[in-house]
Amino acid sequence: MIPARAKPSRQVWMRFRRKKTAVFGLAGAAAFVIVALFAPLLAPYGTMDLGTSFQPPGGEHLLGTDSLGSDVLSNMIYGTRTSLIVGLCAVVTSNIIGLTIGSLAGYFGGRTDNVLMRITEMFQILPQFFLAIIVVALFGSSIWNIVFVIGILTWPVTARLLRAEFLSLRKREFVDAARALGMSDFDLIVREILPNALPPIIVNASLQISGAILLEASLSFLGLGDPDAMSWGVMLHNAQEYFNRAWWMAAFPGMALFVTTLALNLTGDGLNDALNPRLRT
């Protein structure tokens, strides 16, 4: 049992801790962040240290070398940085848009809600993957273009979740009370309603990070990756040509992508259970 008087944040942590998969996920996610932060210290070689091509795993190159002779393990370690930057920045962008649209639609309701929700629906039906391809192809494959396009395309879920929360919260007594005290609409939204509407948004954001990482990898895999940044998707793109002679070029970066996504998803699921104890299924 969780003592009822424990601080709310502590209660959340205690509930989170109960689920083994969630703890495992969080450990994985933490490892991912640490590797990204300390990449230059951890990587045995630089991304531009070129040796003999296609060396199999073992010996001096633990995970082998690629077609240019650069170390697969080191490239993977540097690749965590791209994934982390894209994951975090894209989700921040997406949530800024989603929070703005969702809170306006949910708070004001009526015609504002109607118009904003039609736009949201349109973005939900548009084939976002193809739109992302066009934007990156037209504006160039820089990491920031990729971040921007993922942010622009993935906000609708956030907006809809937040709108639903706002619709149920805006009629509550504490909001009426604050309004009676003369609070402005802006303050009501930001100070009173938003903090109470955040739990589902936090859960969604944690799951969005893995989605953004996968989307970046998919774009890079198709050849739209940032040529100046090492990324797992780019590595898989390069591996495509050399299946017959270097299986390690495909196997390891994909594994990194898989494990990272899995860890982030498990963390998100754990957060979901911890933040919404009553909704657990």
Add this chain to the structure above:
Amino acid sequence: MTLYLLQRLLYLVPLLLGAVTIVFVLVHMAPGNPVDYIIGESGADKEMIARLTADMGLDRPLYIQLLRYLGQVATGNLGYSFVSNMPVLELILDRLPATLLLMASQLVFSISLGVGLGVLSARRPNSLLDNSITVFSLASFAVPVFWLGQLLILGFGYYLDWLPIQGMVDLRAGYTGFDLVLDVARHMVLPVLTLTLYNLALILRLTRGSMLEVVGQEYVKVARAKGLSENTVMIKHALRNALLPVVTVVGLEFRALIAGAVLTETVFAWPGLGRLTFDAIHARDYPLLMGMFIFISVLVAVGNLVTDLLYALLDPRIRYR
């Protein structure tokens, strides 16, 4: 029902207008001039650029250009590919059957397997089968589809050497008739397996979840109390209602299904829309990419429409509302 259908059709119009407008705005926002995109890297003299600009109406106000573009798209003119100079629509229609073949086959497998396994695992929650299915779904939600394809190529193509890994037919063998069908089927195994493994989990989890929900409801208890066999209760009473959310989500995920197919086709050099997209990206063939986006938007919109109709067919409450 006719009214409902018309309503849904009408709903598509703003969506498609939106899609075309977005592409138009993007091309105009992009660095450089649309003429540059059309000429590509071939280079052209000033006279030709001036003529193209006038031909394309680029000297007119922006809203007139947009209207012209909308009119063009409405008549099925998606422009011409830089690379082959062929009409974009023709190129797309040429590749569409190969993609549809992959998508239809994998949908048959993932829906039948997904619904079947979902029902089984809902019958005994927390059994060994149910738990293995949970682990499988977690893995499936996290795996990048193109890497899954690459692993299958490494395993079944190179290591075991059982199956072909590239393309749709063995051109050198020159098969005809039934042999050709067999050859295509052999080439389909790995891409279809990739997509099925990837999409199966979603359908499976949904079926399981909504079965568990439905099974607790009164009418299922009544059916059981009447003494009907467990199979009749499960399939006739529970499954029919449990399938509703499955239909909805498959419809909503239609665009993700296409994206998955595109990535998988790239891995297996399957000659469909995915391969066409990949080649267009590498040649920076902008008209083709834009046409593809508009075409896929239409495809997704139609997919959503079909889902809505299917939903109405399955659930009489919606039909008569």
